[in-house]
Amino acid sequence: MLRMFRTINGQVEQIQKPENGSWLCLSEPTDVELANVAMETGIDLADLRAPLDDEERSRVDVEDDYTMIIVDIPTVEERGGRDWYETIPLSIIITQSTIITVCMQDTPVLHPFMEGTIRGFNTYMKTRFILQILYRNATMYLRYLRIIDRESDKLELKLRHSMQNREILMLLELSKTLVYFTTSLKSNEIVMEKLTTLPRIKQYPE
Numbered sequence: 001m002l003r004m005f006r007t008i009n010g011q012v013e014q015i016q017k018p019e020n021g022s023w024l025c026l027s028e029p030t031d032v033e034l035a036n037v038a039m040e041t042g043i044d045l046a047d048l049r050a051p052l053d054d055e056e057r058s059r060v061d062v063e064d065d066y067t068m069i070i071v072d073i074p075t076v077e078e079r080g081g082r083d084w085y086e087t088i089p090l091s092i093i094i095t096q097s098t099i100i101t102v103c104m105q106d107t108p109v110l111h112p113f114m115e116g117t118i119r120g121f122n123t124y125m126k127t128r129f130i131l132q133i134l135y136r137n138a139t140m141y142l143r144y145l146r147i148i149d150r151e152s153d154k155l156e157l158k159l160r161h162s163m164q165n166r167e168i169l170m171l172l173e174l175s176k177t178l179v180y181f182t183t184s185l186k187s188n189e190i191v192m193e194k195l196t197t198l199p200r201i202k203q204y205p206e
Contacts, residue, residue, distance in 0.1 A: 001106065002026055002033040005114060007123045012116035020097045021124030025114065027106040041095055042066075051089035051102045058089070058187035060195060066095045069130065071191055072184035073109050073137050074144045085144050085177045087184040092133060094126050101133070109137050134192065141181060148174055 004015045006022040018024060018040055026033060026048070038045040047068050050056050061068045072087040090107065093100040101110060110133070112118045118132055152174050 001028055002037065003114065005123055007121070012114065012121065012123070014114075018098055022098050023113075023123040023129070024098055024100040025110060026100065026102045027110075028104060029102065037100065041093075041098060041100065043068075043093055043095070043100065047091075047093070048100075048102055051091040052104045054088055054104065056089040058184070058191050060191055066093055068093045069191060069195065071134065071137060071188045073103070073107055074140050074181065074184075075105060075107065076144065083147075084173065085148060085181070087180050090133075090137075092130055094130070099123065099126050099129055109133065109140055112136065130195070134188070137188070141185060145178075145181065148177060 003025045004018060004022055005012050005025065006015050006019055007013075015022060024037060024041075026037065029037075029048075029052075034045060034048050037043065038048055042065055044063070047061070047063075050068070051070055056070060058071050060070075069092040070089050071092075073090045075086050075088050076083045077086060078084075088104055088107075090109065091100075091102045093102070103110075113121055113129075113132070113136075118136070121129065121132060123129065155174070
């Protein structure tokens with residue numbers, strides 16, 4: 001899905017075609033949408049596809065006409081009547097005129113930006129937008145970590161009274177999730193450190 005937004009008179013509005021200072025949001029994109037955005041923006045198609053591979057690593061790539069930032073974001077998937085937590089890549093691509101986000105899912109990390117509920121959010125303030133996405137991502141990690149912590153406490157309590165395989169397996173799954181989250185957060189930290197040294201990112205006055 002391709003959705004385009006632009007801040008107009010202080011309000012986030014959905015638009016029909018790319019404009020200067022707009023945000024192009026690609027979630028679960030089709031090949032046609034990717035090809036159209038590549039042609040419209042000059043971004044390499046391979047770079048647009050990169051975050052659609054769930055094994056893609058967090059990094060910052062600086063090209064001639066754009067900068068691509070890939071970070072891991074938390075996601076929740078329902079399996080067997082329970083919520084399971086994983087991480088997937090999200091890319092943020094900055095060009096001279098637009099900012100593009102690409103993700104294999106319609107992630108709740110970005111929903112408040114679309115709804116205009118993030119304070120001080122403007123699509124044309126690129127550096128601020130990047131930092132707001134990263135901050136929102138960090139708060140989502142914290143939210144899910146609190147849920148995982150509560151679930152772990154419940155399972156440990158059950159294990160004191162029962163040594164069922166089900167509880168043990170669920171606890172192991174939660175432990176595995178914590179490893180994924182820790183690895184992703186460390187990778188995101190490296191990306192953040194690199195961003196602070198990039199002149200192309202620092203040049204925006206906001």
